[in-house]
Amino acid sequence: MPVSLTASSTIYAALKASGVRVVSALPETWLVHLIRMAEDDPEMTLVRLAKEEEGVGISAGAHLAGVRSAMLMQNHGFLASVNGIVSCAQLYRIPLLMLISARGEFGERDPWQTEGGLVTRHVLDALRIPVDELGHASEVAHKVAQAQTLAYSASRPVALLLTRDLMWEEA
Amino acid sequence: MKRIDALRAIHDDLADCAVVTIMGAVAAELQSLGHRPNHFYLQHAMGLASSLGLGIALSRPDLDVVVIDGDGSLLMNLGGLTTLARYQPSNLVHIVFDNESLLSVGGFPTATSTGSDLAGIAAAAGVPRTGTVRSVEDFAGAFRAARAARMLSTIVAKVDAVGPSAFVTDLGLLENRYQFARHLRRPSA
Numbered sequence: 001m002p003v004s005l006t007a008s009s010t011i012y013a014a015l016k017a018s019g020v021r022v023v024s025a026l027p028e029t030w031l032v033h034l035i036r037m038a039e040d041d042p043e044m045t046l047v048r049l050a051k052e053e054e055g056v057g058i059s060a061g062a063h064l065a066g067v068r069s070a071m072l073m074q075n076h077g078f079l080a081s082v083n084g085i086v087s088c089a090q091l092y093r094i095p096l097l098m099l100i101s102a103r104g105e106f107g108e109r110d111p112w113q114t115e116g117g118l119v120t121r122h123v124l125d126a127l128r129i130p131v132d133e134l135g136h137a138s139e140v141a142h143k144v145a146q147a148q149t150l151a152y153s154a155s156r157p158v159a160l161l162l163t164r165d166l167m168w169e170e171a
Numbered sequence: 172m173k174r175i176d177a178l179r180a181i182h183d184d185l186a187d188c189a190v191v192t193i194m195g196a197v198a199a200e201l202q203s204l205g206h207r208p209n210h211f212y213l214q215h216a217m218g219l220a221s222s223l224g225l226g227i228a229l230s231r232p233d234l235d236v237v238v239i240d241g242d243g244s245l246l247m248n249l250g251g252l253t254t255l256a257r258y259q260p261s262n263l264v265h266i267v268f269d270n271e272s273l274l275s276v277g278g279f280p281t282a283t284s285t286g287s288d289l290a291g292i293a294a295a296a297g298v299p300r301t302g303t304v305r306s307v308e309d310f311a312g313a314f315r316a317a318r319a320a321r322m323l324s325t326i327v328a329k330v331d332a333v334g335p336s337a338f339v340t341d342l343g344l345l346e347n348r349y350q351f352a353r354h355l356r357r358p359s360a
Contacts, residue, residue, distance in 0.1 A: 022230060045229050048257060050250030057219035057251075061191075061226020064211065064348070065234070066356040069226070088216035088223070092348045 002169045008033035010137045011099070011162070014144035015070055020097070021045060022062040022069035024055035030101040030167040031072050038072075052077030056084035060094045068148070070097040075104065075120040076113075078159070085127065085157055095151035095158075097144075102133065102161040107168075124159055133161040140166075172307050174268045174330040175200045178239075180311040184318070185209070185237060189355060191224045192239040193217070195275035196334030197268060201239070203335065206342060208354040214344055218248030221255060221265060228260035231355065235262050235318065242269040242283045249292060255323060256297030264317045265298070265325040272332040293325035300324035 012034055015023070023038045024047040025031060038046040047058050055071040062069040073081070078100045089096045103110070104117020124131045130150055134140050143160060151158045174197065182204050190210045192198050198212035213220045224238035245252070245267055255265065271284035283289060294301040300322050304310045310328045317324035 022226070047225070047229065047254065050253050051248075053219070054222040054248065054251050054254055057216070057222025058226035058229075060219070061223040061228075062230040063226075064223075064352045064355055065189075065227045065230040066352070067230035069230075084216050084219055088213065088219050091215055091344065092213075093345060 003030055003033055004167055004169045005033050007137050007140070007166045008037065010140045011134070011144070012037040014141045016041075016043075017141065018097075018145050018148040019068040020070045020148075021067050022047065022058065023072060024049055024058040024069065025072035026052050026055075026074070026077050028074040028077070028101055028103075030103075030162060031074070034072055051080060053081040053084040056081055056088050056096065059096050060088050060092065063094050063096075070099060072099050074101045076116045078120065079116060079123060082123065082127070085129075089157045090127070093155035095155055097148055097151050098157060098159045100159055100161050101167065102163050105164060107164045120161070129157050129159050130154075131159040131161060133163050134166050135163045136166060172305060172310065172328065172330050173333060174270070174328075175204070176307050177268070177310045177328055177330060179204055180307050181314050184314065188235045188237045189227050189231075190237045190239065191220050191227070193220045193241050193244045195241075195338050197239055197241060199335045199338045199340055202340050202342060208350045210347075211351040212342075212347055217244045218251065220244060221248060221251045224263055224265070225251075225255055225258065225260065227355070228263040229258060232260070232262055234355065236260070236264070238263065238265045240265060240267045242267060242271060242281045242289060243273045245289055246281055246283075246287075249296075252293050252296040252298060252325070256293075259299060259323045261321045261323065263323055264314065265293075265323070266314065267325060267327045268330050269327050270330045270332040274332050274334050275338060278332055290325060290327040293327075298323055298325045301327070303327045303329060305329045
């Protein structure tokens with residue numbers, strides 16, 4: 001599978017280093033290695049979701065209980081989570097680190113992914129969610145740490161977009 | 172059974188739990204019986220109270236978590252039942268007050284009024300202990316048995332579609348949120 005194992009390992013290590021101990025996720029192709037890493041790590045609690053919005057509740061509960069968490073999801077999962085983000089995470093000032101695979105951008109071959117790619121950043125902006133993208137493995141550790149720092153200082157959701165250049169290695 | 176009578180019957184039992192409720196009538200009634208710092212009222216995000224309770228239960232296995240859900244809210248997150256069932260935290264009791272109505276917004280009937288069985292759905296999702304109760308005595312007994320069992324339980328309590336005249340209380344949302352988080356994180360918790 002051409003999903004980058006190296007990039008996934010780098011992202012996972014950055015999440016651990018930023019203190020994340022609960023990860024909620026719904027599988028998508030780009031996230032398979034990350035989810036397996038969380039599953040195989042005895043120090044991590046992986047919560048497999050039925051729908052991504054549940055993950056906002058999981059993260060809110062973890063935060064109130066004093067545990068750092070992150071959500072792993074596709075951009076369509078982010079779009080499916082919007083009410084939870086607004087009326088739980090933002091209303092209640094929950095630091096929420098969201099790692100979102102940015103499907104539907106340049107290079108996308110799956111026709112069904114293309115519409116979401118057009119709107120994801122606009123929706124993030126409309127929700128006033130600070131966003132940056134992870135484009136290269138060398139910037140992952142720094143950007144994950146910085147995103148987590150802002151999530152906590154602002155007590156708000158923040159997003160990192162996982163790009164095709166980072167996550168996909170053409171066969 | 173009236174929901175407030177059911178809440179009154181377990182109010183003392185809730186003192187040593189992390190309690191997460193849905194919005195509206197339930198939150199107002201529980202506060203009217205006596206707010207405590209271990210109560211968190213999720214005043215929006217319908218459906219996510221059970222997910223939030225699961226997040227607490229998995230993060231803090233040393234805490235007993237009680238989620239007080241409703242039929243309208245649970246119907247918005249039926250998939251969450253499968254997530255609860257997948258992880259089966261032994262420290263979580265899931266109460267669903269089922270008044271077959273979206274009472275807070277005018278009493279429109281929910282699908283439980285036309286036969287959808289939330290305890291049956293929970294059981295089919297894989298929740299190991301489920302049941303439906305129709306009296307305050309049975310409810311209090313089922314709640315205490317669920318806590319003693321140390322096994323994920325969903326208790327559906329059929330209640331009258333009546334509630335308080337107003338849902339807004341003088342407890343601010345963020346005041347409640349920070350108080351609750353501090354309480355859960357206190358060294359002795």
